[in-house]
Amino acid sequence: GNSVTQMEGPVTLSEEAFLTINCTYTATGYPSLFWYVQYPGEGLQLLLKATKADDKGSNKGFEATYRKETTSFHLEKGSVQVSDSAVYFCALIKSQDAGGTSYGKLTFGQGTILTVHP
């Protein structure tokens, strides 16, 4: 079946440090890949997405590139801020379910807690 594996957390960084959160996946076919973020006390928000190999998703200074050859979708940010402190989830949707009403089930990684100190 499908699965997503994220690097173990928590991750603690100083402000303006470089961030990488690793994500690898196992899926048949060509999934679409996502990063979701959960700020304290809030729901899951889509941070960025990529729908095919070599696509780069980006938002709010975060980037991730869909690497089919390494089945990875690592999240990066060049200079983190205190306000980036949150839990980050990598996720996929299996694309070839298209056409059925089951289309769209998300498979999540275990989440990575990021804490950024001033």
Added chain:
Amino acid sequence: EPEVTQTPSHQVTQMGQEVILRCVPISNHLYFYWYRQILGQKVEFLVSFYNNEISEKSEIFDDQFSVERPDGSNFTLKIRSTKLEDSAMYFCASRGQGPYGYTFGSGTRLTVV
């Protein structure tokens, strides 16, 4: 911006009791979902709902669980006889056409004692 609203935000219940978790999805969305996250573990799919019926469910979603869309706006998850291991954060989500427009609610933290 449209939101998915979940109530209550926290619920404590005794083992064996029934609970109903409520969600108001975005009004023009077509697909509805429940996910749960046991503390410290990954977010897990429970069930998807489309055209007034369950379209897919996971092994977790056994006979103790049911979903309803009773009035065209609310979407509920019922757990008939709660167990300690049902303690988790439950997220409702909805989306329109296409796989990318997921909107999640803020979750209901269920504690079974």
